[in-house]
Amino acid sequence: MKTVTLSHGGGGKAMKDLIDEVFVVAFDNPLLAPLDDQARVPMSALTQQGNRLAITTDSFVVDPLEFPGGDIGKLAVCGTINDLAVGGAVPLFLSCAAIIEEGLPFDVLHRIARSMAVAASEAGVQVITGDTKVVQRGACDKLFLTTTGVGAIRAGIELAADRARPGDAVLVNGVLGDHGSAILAARGDMALDAPIDSDCAALHGLVGAILAAAPATRFMRDATRGGIATVLNEIALAAKCGIEIDEAAVPLREAVKGFCEILGLDPLYLANEGRLVAIVPAEQADAALAAMCAHPLGKGACRIGQCTERRPGQVVMHTMLGGQRIVDMLIGDQLPRIC
Amino acid sequence: MKYIDEFRDRDKAATLVREISKIAQSFRQDRPIQIMEVCGGHTHAIFRYGLEGMLPEQIELVHGPGCPVCVLPMGRIDDCLAIATQPGVILTTFGDAMRVPGSRGSLLQAKANGADIRMVYSPSDALTIARANPDREVVFFGLGFETTMPSTALTVLEAERDGIGNFSVFCNHITIVPTIKAILDSADLRIDGFLGPGHVSIIIGTNPYEFIAQHYRKPMVVSGFEPLDVLQSIWMVLRQLAEGRAEVENQYARVVSAGGNAAALRAIERVYELREFFEWRGLGSIDYSGVRFRKAYERFDAECRFAVPNVQIADPAACQCGDVLKGALKPHQCKVFGTACTPETPLGALMVSSEGACAAYFRYAAKAA
Numbered sequence: 001m002k003t004v005t006l007s008h009g010g011g012g013k014a015m016k017d018l019i020d021e022v023f024v025v026a027f028d029n030p031l032l033a034p035l036d037d038q039a040r041v042p043m044s045a046l047t048q049q050g051n052r053l054a055i056t057t058d059s060f061v062v063d064p065l066e067f068p069g070g071d072i073g074k075l076a077v078c079g080t081i082n083d084l085a086v087g088g089a090v091p092l093f094l095s096c097a098a099i100i101e102e103g104l105p106f107d108v109l110h111r112i113a114r115s116m117a118v119a120a121s122e123a124g125v126q127v128i129t130g131d132t133k134v135v136q137r138g139a140c141d142k143l144f145l146t147t148t149g150v151g152a153i154r155a156g157i158e159l160a161a162d163r164a165r166p167g168d169a170v171l172v173n174g175v176l177g178d179h180g181s182a183i184l185a186a187r188g189d190m191a192l193d194a195p196i197d198s199d200c201a202a203l204h205g206l207v208g209a210i211l212a213a214a215p216a217t218r219f220m221r222d223a224t225r226g227g228i229a230t231v232l233n234e235i236a237l238a239a240k241c242g243i244e245i246d247e248a249a250v251p252l253r254e255a256v257k258g259f260c261e262i263l264g265l266d267p268l269y270l271a272n273e274g275r276l277v278a279i280v281p282a283e284q285a286d287a288a289l290a291a292m293c294a295h296p297l298g299k300g301a302c303r304i305g306q307c308t309e310r311r312p313g314q315v316v317m318h319t320m321l322g323g324q325r326i327v328d329m330l331i332g333d334q335l336p337r338i339c
Numbered sequence: 340m341k342y343i344d345e346f347r348d349r350d351k352a353a354t355l356v357r358e359i360s361k362i363a364q365s366f367r368q369d370r371p372i373q374i375m376e377v378c379g380g381h382t383h384a385i386f387r388y389g390l391e392g393m394l395p396e397q398i399e400l401v402h403g404p405g406c407p408v409c410v411l412p413m414g415r416i417d418d419c420l421a422i423a424t425q426p427g428v429i430l431t432t433f434g435d436a437m438r439v440p441g442s443r444g445s446l447l448q449a450k451a452n453g454a455d456i457r458m459v460y461s462p463s464d465a466l467t468i469a470r471a472n473p474d475r476e477v478v479f480f481g482l483g484f485e486t487t488m489p490s491t492a493l494t495v496l497e498a499e500r501d502g503i504g505n506f507s508v509f510c511n512h513i514t515i516v517p518t519i520k521a522i523l524d525s526a527d528l529r530i531d532g533f534l535g536p537g538h539v540s541i542i543i544g545t546n547p548y549e550f551i552a553q554h555y556r557k558p559m560v561v562s563g564f565e566p567l568d569v570l571q572s573i574w575m576v577l578r579q580l581a582e583g584r585a586e587v588e589n590q591y592a593r594v595v596s597a598g599g600n601a602a603a604l605r606a607i608e609r610v611y612e613l614r615e616f617f618e619w620r621g622l623g624s625i626d627y628s629g630v631r632f633r634k635a636y637e638r639f640d641a642e643c644r645f646a647v648p649n650v651q652i653a654d655p656a657a658c659q660c661g662d663v664l665k666g667a668l669k670p671h672q673c674k675v676f677g678t679a680c681t682p683e684t685p686l687g688a689l690m691v692s693s694e695g696a697c698a699a700y701f702r703y704a705a706k707a708a
């Protein structure tokens with residue numbers, strides 16, 4: 001089995017071979033092809049799409065590298081695209097930096113690079129520049145990826161968390177917690193084989209559909225680490241309004257419910273990689289919802305609650321039983337309970 | 340999950356709450372009826388479903404000591420750290436013990452500083468790690484009431500059978516009955532009735548609680564963990580109070596029997612013996628409330644195997660965990676609640692685990708109040 005060694009990070013021929021053989025082959029496009037220190041993009045590529053540049057960067061570390069429904073490569077492409085998309089940007093270009101731990105099998109690296117390429121091409125974005133480093137065993141965990149994304153925002157689109165107003169509807173595009181459960185289950189340290197796939201997906205198409213149907217949409221955010229609970233808290237704090245959600249309306253897969261039940265986890269805090277929260281004025285909420293449901297990535301879309309005047313800065317859940325509880329920001333990681 | 344949803348029916352909950360209110364109104368007493376749930380699992384359900392807010396004002400729930408993580412004193416955490424940081428040791432632990440503060444930090448901090456501490460979901464996971472690492476010493480941080488005691492015991496028996504020499508347990512298992520007794524004997528007790536622990540009772544049955552009814556004349560209802568279970572059990576306690584009865588009733592009969600689980604009890608009996616006393620956070624030392632391994636299983640006892648400093652550290656002076664545990668104070672009435680003591684920087688253990696009354700209050704209820 002061929003593995004990456006420190007010599008692949010030495011800057012010499014071995015490194016060039018690795019880059020050519022793994023990344024260039026996979027990402028192949030004219031902007032990347034010169035392999036210069038920088039990719040050069042004509043301004044028109046951006047100005048045709050909008051009047052503002054959107055830039056975002058994110059690092060990806062996940063164990064295991066490959067999991068049901070995706071891998072770190074797909075995650076690195078979709079995650080960064082989503083960070084652009086939820087701001088209303090059309091994603092255009094990505095950079096990719098890889099930090100590889102010596103000993104990583106080439107097969108794995110190939111699979112992940114190909115998976116990135118597939119995700120990028122499906123999303124209509126190009127990976128146009130990158131970097132590779134190889135570090136000693138133990139200095140990183142197998143593979144870390146950092147992607148930077150560039151996109152353009154059309155004139156007139158203004159999305160911001162502080163624009164949420166009492167009365168606005170809180171929408172999500174499908175069942176929650178799939179990604180977090182898939183990763184936990186894939187780690188396999190809980191002797192429980194939940195058939196749950198990650199929801200990892202690029203959401204810019206869906207965002208486009210929402211904005212077309214509900215141009216007054218106030219804000220969107222993908223509910224990644226910290227889950228939906230964290231996003232809602234951020235919105236409530238930024239907009240100084242309350243948010244009330246209805247437990248019975250929060251969409252959850254049966255398998256995820258069972259998983260959380262067994263491990264004592266709260267699905268509201270589980271990570272998602274293909275789910276977003278949209279805050280939409282009440283009068284356009286139905287239109288937004290219909291547009292979401294009509295999109296392949298919004299089939300399970302629903303309204304889970306609304307912004308309120310009461311209790312500014314707080315998220316309150318009406319429980320299934322008819323009680324209420326605060327949904328707070330998470331402190332540290334969720335740790336499974338013992339009994 | 341269909342099975343579970345049955346126990347979360349909103350209409351049934353509303354009916355129960357109406358019945359509870361009806362009985363509560365018939366009480367003529369100048370202070371609220373206090374019902375203690377002994378088990379952390381109930382505390383969790385109460386907060387997660389917002390049950391407290393659904394109950395009439397005359398009823399106050401007191402969140403008892405039944406969160407085994409919450410009652411671990413600082414000294415035991417320090418001892419555990421002393422074991423974890425010895426060369427060659429892999430310490431394995433349930434996740435929620437990771438953040439409990441000792442006097443020199445938590446297991447989570449020790450892990451960040453390089454100790455090999457791994458989260459497991461059961462003692463048998465720890466044994467698996469021991470099999471896979473024959474050149475290391477694998478120690479399991481055993482804690483919990485009778486609920487988790489049998490699985491630790493069975494794992495030790497398995498290790499013995501398979502001749503696994505590099506596995507041991509830092510045993511902090513505690514037993515429920517002396518604890519309830521200590522609460523009943525405390526001078527400032529105001530509790531009117533108890534919700535009995537569900538999981539513990541699956542193992543020990545309901546018979547061991549009879550003294551609560553007979554000697555202390557307090558009602559106890561062994562309760563399940565679904566929100567409707569808890570509401571129904573509260574109703575059952577109230578009905579006993581209204582009718583002047585004090586009995587042990589079993590709401591959780593779908594899994595709890597009077598005699599308990601004989602096989603589990605045999606494993607407990609075989610492996611453990613009572614300690615003369617065991618130190619609890621907030622409650623002090625309680626006689627015969629903890630267990631250790633019998634002589635025959637001493638080699639699996641981490642306290643015999645490693646030099647354990649056996650430190651005794653008094654709870655921080657500002658900490659009022661004891662009063663909260665006994666129901667004399669509500670969590671937010673503690674002087675340091677939400678200021679010096681928060682889930683990020685817990686001073687007392689009730690702030691650590693999601694089952695701890697203070698943490699649950701802080702997360703789910705305090706600001707709503």
Ligand code: SF4
Pocket residue numbers: 657658659660661663670673674675676677680685686687688689690697
């Ligand atoms: S607030 Fe902290 S110190 Fe006070 S009772 Fe609760 S856990 Fe103990």
